[in-house]
Amino acid sequence: MPALRDVLVTTVKPNLFDFDRKGLRELFASLGEKPYRADQVMKWMYHRHVTDFGGMTDVGKALRDKLSAAVDIVPPKTLFEKQSSDATHKWLIGMDGGNAIETVFIPEATRGTLCVSSQVGCGLNCQFCSTATQGFNRNLSTAEIVGQVWVAAKHLGNVPHHQRKLTNVVMMGMGEPLLNFDNVVRAMSVMRDDLGFGLANKRVTLSTAGLVPMIDRLSEESDVSLAVSLHAPNDELRTELVPLNKKYPIAELLASCQRYAARRPRTSITFEYTMLKDVNDKPEHARQLVKLMRKVPSKVNLIPFNPFTGTRFERSDEAVIRSFQKILLDAGVLTTVRRTRGDDIDAACGQLKGQVLDRTRRQAEFRRSLEKGQADAA
């Protein structure tokens, strides 16, 4: 039975999950080793899911011993995991201080998407988001972000370019990724590296609530797809739902999206719009949204709200969502409705973001679960 301290991602030696290829080569250079040695180790980590230097059979024994003494490869620890009846898979991953984050894999006919967290909690206080109810705790390290993908890839038996089961990553889990910029950009670099998870740029998506200066910075440093949590078609309503809008109103946000699209012409921008009954789902809201979408080449993704304990919002009726979509489609705006997945394991969108209204209760549950050795309990 593991003690609680054993489920924490702690290491005194550098953890190789904290480095992208460039950083890993620099680390190996500081150990007097050639760059190709770093590449070899990276391939073992991400293509074969090996974390023990002893198992890296094409690396000489002297180097294996040297690496064992100097560095570590420590993936995050899964507290428990569960699969939904629709094959959606959720991992609860242990962090320090009794905290946990959730990572969800959503398989579909032609792709497999992993939803990854960037922070423990979130400080942006979007009114319809369950993560907001637990406040901000801390940023995740690069290793903790990359580690979520590694845990899922290992479970799925994913091998980049050969046995490709994990095809897309969306940074849409807990947290605002642009507030953890360096770690998120470094982690996304590993996701897109051929020696890492080998995903195409457009298959890695960063979702932001609209931090305008950081969207500009992202466009200079990365080629990933961008998603923007819009959720309202005018400033009055958006400021109520997404308080960050007060600082960066819709006009500024759309201008930054235009700049992103201009600098990264091959990337797509998706606007996410959670459908809240009688709040933002009226025909006039759809018409206002059409006007906004004329300003940026984009796609709208309508997300049926997933209620959580204590929320004042309800999900819009199916018919209302369809008529809202029709207004957008008729006006030529590419609009999809997200299918709700993983409802039976609380992994649906919005619920992923930590149903931790009562953290004390949840942490007590984690400990009890560990004490009983119920790694697969839910």
Ligand code: SF4
């Ligand atoms: S929707 Fe995203 S940015 Fe807003 S509070 Fe939730 S996690 Fe934070």
